[in-house]
Every structure is written in structure tokens, then in C-alpha cells.
Amino acid sequence: MTTHSTELTVGRPRRGSIGTIFESLTSLVERRRLVWYLTISEIRNKGTNSLLGNVWWFLDPALQLFVYFLLVSVIFQQAQPAILLFLGAAILPWKWFTAALASATTSVRGREQVMRQIAFPHLVLPASSVLASVANFIFALVPLGALYLLYPDRLTPWALAVLPVAVVQFLWTIPAVIALSAVAVFFRDISNFIPHGLRIWFYLSPALFPIETLRAIGDRHPWFGFFVDINPFTWIFSGYRDALYYGRAPEWGPLGILALASIPATLLSIYLFRRVSPLFVKVL
Amino acid sequence: MAQRKISRVQAAPPPILLTGLGVQYDLRLSKKRKLRDTVLRDGRHSQSGKFWALRDVDFRVEAGESVAVIGPNGAGKSTMLQVLAGILEPSVGKVEVRGKIATLLQLGAGFDPELNARENTLLVGEFLGIPHKEMVRRVPAILEFAGLGEFAEAEVRTYSTGMRARLGFSVATSVEPDVLLLDEVLSTGDAAFIEKSRGRIMELMKRARAIVFVTHDLDSAATFCTRAIELEGGRIVADGPAKRVIAAYKKKMAKRSATASRSGQGARRGN
Numbered sequence: 001m002t003t004h005s006t007e008l009t010v011g012r013p014r015r016g017s018i019g020t021i022f023e024s025l026t027s028l029v030e031r032r033r034l035v036w037y038l039t040i041s042e043i044r045n046k047g048t049n050s051l052l053g054n055v056w057w058f059l060d061p062a063l064q065l066f067v068y069f070l071l072v073s074v075i076f077q078q079a080q081p082a083i084l085l086f087l088g089a090a091i092l093p094w095k096w097f098t099a100a101l102a103s104a105t106t107s108v109r110g111r112e113q114v115m116r117q118i119a120f121p122h123l124v125l126p127a128s129s130v131l132a133s134v135a136n137f138i139f140a141l142v143p144l145g146a147l148y149l150l151y152p153d154r155l156t157p158w159a160l161a162v163l164p165v166a167v168v169q170f171l172w173t174i175p176a177v178i179a180l181s182a183v184a185v186f187f188r189d190i191s192n193f194i195p196h197g198l199r200i201w202f203y204l205s206p207a208l209f210p211i212e213t214l215r216a217i218g219d220r221h222p223w224f225g226f227f228v229d230i231n232p233f234t235w236i237f238s239g240y241r242d243a244l245y246y247g248r249a250p251e252w253g254p255l256g257i258l259a260l261a262s263i264p265a266t267l268l269s270i271y272l273f274r275r276v277s278p279l280f281v282k283v284l
Numbered sequence: 285m286a287q288r289k290i291s292r293v294q295a296a297p298p299p300i301l302l303t304g305l306g307v308q309y310d311l312r313l314s315k316k317r318k319l320r321d322t323v324l325r326d327g328r329h330s331q332s333g334k335f336w337a338l339r340d341v342d343f344r345v346e347a348g349e350s351v352a353v354i355g356p357n358g359a360g361k362s363t364m365l366q367v368l369a370g371i372l373e374p375s376v377g378k379v380e381v382r383g384k385i386a387t388l389l390q391l392g393a394g395f396d397p398e399l400n401a402r403e404n405t406l407l408v409g410e411f412l413g414i415p416h417k418e419m420v421r422r423v424p425a426i427l428e429f430a431g432l433g434e435f436a437e438a439e440v441r442t443y444s445t446g447m448r449a450r451l452g453f454s455v456a457t458s459v460e461p462d463v464l465l466l467d468e469v470l471s472t473g474d475a476a477f478i479e480k481s482r483g484r485i486m487e488l489m490k491r492a493r494a495i496v497f498v499t500h501d502l503d504s505a506a507t508f509c510t511r512a513i514e515l516e517g518g519r520i521v522a523d524g525p526a527k528r529v530i531a532a533y534k535k536k537m538a539k540r541s542a543t544a545s546r547s548g549q550g551a552r553r554g555n
Contacts, residue, residue, distance in 0.1 A: 007382060007383065008380060008381070008382055009370070009381050009382065009383060009384065009385055009463075010367075010368065010369070010370035010379055010380070010381035010385070011370075011378060011379040011380045011381060030413075031410065031413070033410050033416055034407075034410035034411060037406070037407050037410055041396045041398065041399065041407075044398055045396075045398055113390075113393050113394070114393045114394035114411060115371070116366070116371065116389075116390075116393070117371070117387070117389045117390055117393030117394065118369075118371070118387070118393060118394060118408075118411045118412060119369055119370035119371045120411050120412075120413065278372070278373040281366070281371055281372055282309050282310070282372065
């Protein structure tokens with residue numbers, strides 16, 4: 001019998017808030033390969049079980065764009081030049097966000113089996129959902145790029161600025177997914193509520209109409225103007241639209257502030273996630 | 285919440301040490317759990333909706349011991365294994381497990397149906413936290429032991445239940461553990477594989493420093509284990525040499541079922 005390897009594997013003492021966050025982050029780094037495997041499997045699973053398979057990655061955003069195009073330009077007869085590009089610049093990134101939140105509601109809950117059998121840092125689950133959601137954005141770039149065939153004169157070098165804007169969106173997707181994945185364990189009803197909540201949020205953001213429309217309402221009702229200002233998607237949509245549609249520089253100031261503000265939000269979400277994660281196995 | 289005391293490392297700390305351990309479930313958080321039905325009439329279930337699955341458990345396993353955990357359904361046996369495996373954190377008290385752990389709870393956990401045997405082996409290895417290189421090295425042996433034949437390249441969703449369990453068993457037992465946690469897995473697959481897996485478990489048991497074995501199969505517990513503890517209502521009610529504890533438990537159960545069937549007949553006669 002060996003007498004060595006007496007290292008404590010279960011029952012490490014609990015740490016303070018900074019220690020907890022630090023421990024969670026190191027566990028992600030240690031399990032980066034697991035995060036990657038889970039990401040790949042999540043992306044792959046989306047493509048299976050349907051006739052058109054991976055074609056849906058392109059078709060889905062394209063169809064959604066078409067629906068809003070009908071709504072805005074045919075039914076509401078809103079006159080906006082290059083309307084498809086105008087809409088696409090906001091709708092396609094939004095699709096990424098909604099897909100991320102939808103997968104967040106199941107990312108922890110759906111792994112009930114393995115959580116009951118193996119001890120592992122649960123944070124890898126929402127982390128991989130965040131990463132897998134990026135696929136939505138990458139594939140949406142294809143229909144988005146195709147729109148420039150219709151409006152070639154709209155294409156400027158500023159189109160490359162979508163990348164920093166997307167980074168800002170990504171930075172806010174992280175805490176949103178982590179927090180939601182934990183909440184969804186305790187309140188299953190939240191997955192019913194999320195689509196409606198997201199729809200309201202969508203209509204209160206400058207997606208189907210220019211920012212000026214919201215600003216006009218804000219001038220009449222200052223509280224509404226305040227909400228427009230603190231809504232991250234006001235700035236994110238405007239950023240995409242500046243880059244893709246107007247062919248000008250996005251407003252770096254507010255985007256930079258948003259990016260910085262995502263850091264405390266992410267750390268807080270990680271801390272809260274870690275604090276409630278011991279309950280997951282008991283509740284699921 | 286777990287106690288924050290840091291344990292001082294002694295000269296030869298035991299592989300497993302539980303002190304004043306309690307695991308509490310809050311039934312208000314998990315309304316769908318079956319626990320509620322089984323336990324509703326139980327005294328452990330207080331009015332606040334909290335329920336102690338394990339309570340006041342002090343348990344120490346020395347190196348070289350293999351301990352059978354016996355007791356009726358809902359006694360807290362599986363909870364105990366989950367705590368030892370680090371899956372559940374105790375509500376009060378302290379858990380200390382030293383060394384590499386292998387848990388054989390339910391087999392095939394963590395498999396992704398869209399991946400093949402090799403990829404799933406690596407995936408579960410990552411869940412278990414085994415270094416990637418080591419896992420890659422072990423893959424051929426794992427696949428060979430599972431005996432999947434031409435199915436090794438196919439996605440796991442195409443597997444039969446037995447094949448899935450065989451692969452799960454073979455991945456789970458590929459680690460060389462210091463502490464081995466078993467939950468009734470000796471009945472996996474067909475007769476030939478049961479024989480083979482029994483051999484593998486014996487091998488692991490020989491090498492592990494400590495074994496905890498949860499089972500309803502009292503005869504195999506009496507053969508494999510040096511010591512047995514009996515759980516009832518979340519507490520340890522008997523602890524001692526395996527043969528003695530198991531014999532006493534059998535007698536108790538026989539008596540209980542006799543009383544139960546007598547009262548059952550009485551009720552029927554009454555109707």
C-alpha cells in the first residue's frame with residue numbers, strides 16, 4: 001500500500017469573495033479544454049436533428065431579417081434607404097444575444113446528469129454557452145456581407161469596426177449568461193419569461209427604427225431618455241449601424257465605458273454563480 | 285455552510301474523515317424531488333421545508349479499509365457518496381478526502397450522444413479533471429476494455445444501453461484511485477462483462493487506500509468489505525466488522541418485513 005498522495009482533494013476551506021472569484025477564474029483556465037469541448041458539442045448539436053442541418057445557421061438569421069423587412073418596409077412603409085442593411089446591422093447581432101440567453105437557461109439545467117455524478121467546476125457550463133453563442137454572430141456575418149451586393153456603395157473600411165462593437169456585446173453576454181444560467185436552475189419559469197422580456201427590450205432599443213425616434217420620445221419624457229442612455233443596446237446597435245450602414249466611426253466613448261462596466265458585472269456574476277453552485281445538485 | 289476551519293495536517297491523516305457532517309436539503313427549492321414523497325412522514329422533515337439527508341455523521345476510514353454502506357432506501361447512502369466525491373458540499377461539518385478519487389456512481393455520465401467513443405472518453409476525462417496527455421495515453425486501453433468492436437468509431441447515440449454502460453465503466457475505472465467510491469455497479473452489461481468488470485473492481489480495490497461501497501447486495505458486501513456501517517434516517521446506527529453488522533441488519537430487516545406482512549394481512553382481514 002502506498003502511503004503517499006495524501007493531498008486533500010475534497011473539503012478545501014472556503015475563501016472570501018476575492019478568493020472565490022480568483023478560484024473560479026483559475027478553474028476555467030485549468031479546464032479550458034473542457035470548456036472548448038463543450039462549446040464544440042453545443043455548436044454541433046444545433047446542426048443535427050434537422051433536415052437542413054447546418055444550413056440553418058445562415059437561414060435562420062436571413063429569414064428573421066426578411067420578416068422584419070416585411071414588417072417595417074411593406075406594412076409600416078417606413079422610408080429608409082438601404083432598409084435591409086439598416087435592419088440587418090441591428091437584427092443579426094441581436095439574434096446572437098437572444099440565442100445566448102436561450103442557451104443560458106438550459107446550460108446548467110441541461111447537465112443535471114453529469115453534475116450529479118462528477119465533481120467539476122460548474123462555471124465551465126455557462127462559459128461554454130457564451131463561446132458557443134459566438135457562432136451565431138459569425139454565421140450571421142454571411143447574410144450581412146451578402147447585403148452589400150445589394151448596396152455596394154454602403155461598404156466602407158469602417159465596416160471593420162463591427163469587430164470592436166461585437167467585442168463590447170460579447171463582454172456583456174458573459175455576465176448575462178452566467179447570471180441567467182444560475183437563476184434558471186431555481187426558477188424554471190424564467191425560460192418562459194425570457195422571450196417576452198427580450199422582445200420588450202428589443203422594441204425599446206434602436207433596432208427597427210433610428211435612434212432619433214427614441215431620442216424624440218426621450219425629449220418629452222426625461223425618464224425614458226434615461227433608460228435609452230443606460231440601455232447597452234442603444235450604444236451597441238448604434239455602433240453596428242455606424243460601422244455597417246452609415247460608414248462612419250462608432251461613438252467610441254460610450255462603447256469604451258460599456259466595455260469597462262462589463263468587468264465588474266462579470267466578476268459579480270462569477271461570484272454569485274460560485275456562491276449558489278453548491279445548491280445546483282440539490283435542486284436539480 | 286461548511287465550517288471554515290483549516291485542518292491541521294497530522295502525521296498520517298486518514299484517507300477519509302467526516303466530522304459532524306450534515307447535509308440539508310431545502311425542499312422549497314426543489315419541489316419536484318421525489319425525496320419529498322418518500323420522506324413526508326419522516327421526523328427529519330421539519331416545518332420549514334428543510335430536510336436533513338445526513339445528520340451528525342462522524343466517520344473515519346483508515347488506510348486499507350473497505351467499508352460497505354448499507355441501509356434502507358432514503359437512508360442517505362447515495363448522499364454520503366456524493367459528499368465524499370465532492371459533488372455535494374456539506375451544510376455543516378467537515379469533509380476531508382485525501383488522494384485521487386474514482387467514483388463509480390451511475391455509469392456513462394457526461395457522454396455526449398453526438399460524439400464517438402474516443403471523443404467521449406476524452407470529454408469525460410476532462411470532466412474528471414484528468415490531464416489531457418494522460419487521458420490520451422489511456423484511450424486505447426479504455427476502448428479495448430469496453431470491447432465495443434467496430435462501434436468505437438460510431439456516435440454514442442447509436443449504442444445499446446449495455447455498450448454505453450461498458451464504455452462508462454471502462455472510463456470510470458481507468459484512473460488509479462487512492463479512494464474508490466462505488467455505488468452498485470457490479471451489474472453492468474452481459475454475463476461476460478460482469479465477470480470482467482468484477483475482476484477490474486477487485487484489482488482497483490486491491491490498489492486503493494480506502495474504499496466506500498454503497499450496496500443493497502449484502503452478500504457481496506460481506507465478502508468484499510472489512511467493515512460496514514448502517515445508515516438509517518441520515519445517521520449512522522451501526523458500525524463494525526462487515527460480517528457482524530450485515531448479519532444484524534439482515535435479522536432486523538427480516539423482522540421488519542415479517543411485522544409488515546402481518547399487519548398487511550391484518551388490514552386485509554379487517555376489510
